[in-house]
Amino acid sequence: MQGQLKELSETINLPSLGEREVLVANASVADNMGNIVYNSSTSPCHSEGSRGYGNTSGIENEALRHLEGNVQGRLVPKEASTLPSALDCLSEFVSKKLLNRKVILFLDYDGTLSPIVDDPDSAFLPEETKVALLKLTQVGIPVAIVSGRARKKIQNFVNIDTLYYAGSHGFDICGPNGYIVPHQVAGEALPVLGKAAEMIEEQIVNKFPGSSIEDNILSKTLHYRRCPPSVVPELERKLDDILQRFPQLHKTYGKCVFEIRPKINWDKGKAVEWLLSELAMDSPDVVPIYIGDDRTDEDAFRVVVERGVAIIVAEDSRYATFANFRLKDPFEVRNFLVKFWASILDIMEKGNNWDKLADGK
Numbered sequence: 603m604q605g606q607l608k609e610l611s612e613t614i615n616l617p618s619l620g621e622r623e624v625l626v627a628n629a630s631v632a633d634n635m636g637n638i639v640y641n642s643s644t645s646p647c648h649s650e651g652s653r654g655y656g657n658t659s660g661i662e663n664e665a666l667r668h669l670e671g672n673v674q675g676r677l678v679p680k681e682a683s684t685l686p687s688a689l690d691c692l693s694e695f696v697s698k699k700l701l702n703r704k705v706i707l708f709l710d711y712d713g714t715l716s717p718i719v720d721d722p723d724s725a726f727l728p729e730e731t732k733v734a735l736l737k738l739t740q741v742g743i744p745v746a747i748v749s750g751r752a753r754k755k756i757q758n759f760v761n762i763d764t765l766y767y768a769g770s771h772g773f774d775i776c777g778p779n780g781y782i783v784p785h786q787v788a789g790e791a792l793p794v795l796g797k798a799a800e801m802i803e804e805q806i807v808n809k810f811p812g813s814s815i816e817d818n819i820l821s822k823t824l825h826y827r828r829c830p831p832s833v834v835p836e837l838e839r840k841l842d843d844i845l846q847r848f849p850q851l852h853k854t855y856g857k858c859v860f861e862i863r864p865k866i867n868w869d870k871g872k873a874v875e876w877l878l879s880e881l882a883m884d885s886p887d888v889v890p891i892y893i894g895d896d897r898t899d900e901d902a903f904r905v906v907v908e909r910g911v912a913i914i915v916a917e918d919s920r921y922a923t924f925a926n927f928r929l930k931d932p933f934e935v936r937n938f939l940v941k942f943w944a945s946i947l948d949i950m951e952k953g954n955n956w957d958k959l960a961d962g963k
């Protein structure tokens with residue numbers, strides 16, 4: 603098996619399994635990661651690291667933390683433009699590399715399956731994408747949605763009973779039709795989150811037109827996409843003042859959002875590890891595929907890239923990421939899912955041994 607995995611890695615530039623040095627270091631990318639993050643977008647909302655206003659101290663901290671983790675884990679981020687297109691590589695990948703292996707598909711929602719929109723309550727799933735997800739589950743591929751949104755909200759958006767759903771950045775997980783016991787961490791943080799949300803509503807949302815707070819149950823999301831960029835530094839200072847009163851909580855960054863989350867060592871990467879373990883798919887013969895577009899997805903990329911396929915959705919080619927493949931936008935994600943399903947179907951029609959690959963459930 604190790605030989606097969608090594609061959610897999612070498613042929614499609616997947617990381618060498620069994621080693622921590624999984625991505626080829628690009629020193630210029632690593633050295634300039636801060637600049638990549640800060641300057642990578644013409645829109646303040648297209649890269650959460652570059653928020654399009656003057657105060658970059660928070661961004662620097664995030665970038666340094668990211669880089670530090672990278673050094674510790676010997677993972678090195680790469681510029682999105684250097685990554686091969688997941689669409690271009692798909693046919694060969696499926697037909698030659700996935701046979702006799704199990705596959706599990708993890709997907710972020712906003713900016714990955716659904717295009718980013720101004721009104722977060724209108725981030726509907728395109729019908730073609732929904733059909734593709736449904737068809738993938740019908741051929742036996744386990745599919746999990748991993749989102750910062752509340753699990754029930756994502757379930758309503760997607761509305762497919764046969765998927766796994768990890769909401770609130772993986773704090774809240776459940777399986778299809780009660781297949782696994784719903785998983786929830788950080789429940790004790792609910793009262794504190796509620797108090798913080800009340801103060802954010804009073805002191806920020808009521809005073810900064812265009813801002814809004816979204817209740818993701820085990821996390822809160824402060825949206826500022828519709829605020830003038832000039833007011834965002836003040837908005838963030840207000841948020842920091844509020845959070846000083848709640849040492850159990852911390853702030854993270856997203857695309858034109860601040861996330862308020864419990865200080866618990868839990869993230870999308872942990873959620874992916876938990877699901878792989880729960881589904882008995884935490885073994886070398888399983889190829890996990892994770893597709894996401896945001897900084898919070900990098901935690902999952904770091905888990906997946908060592909053994910599978912991590913796909914960043916990024917229009918900005920200078921975006922620094924731990925992923926090993928790239929798609930440009932949710933439309934390419936839809937095309938990828940459709941093509942992935944068609945490739946599997948083709949294999950099945952030719953009578954190849956797909957059952958081992960698909961028996962992840």
Ligand SMILES: [Mg+2]
Nearest residue numbers: 710712713896
């Ligand atoms: Mg996203």
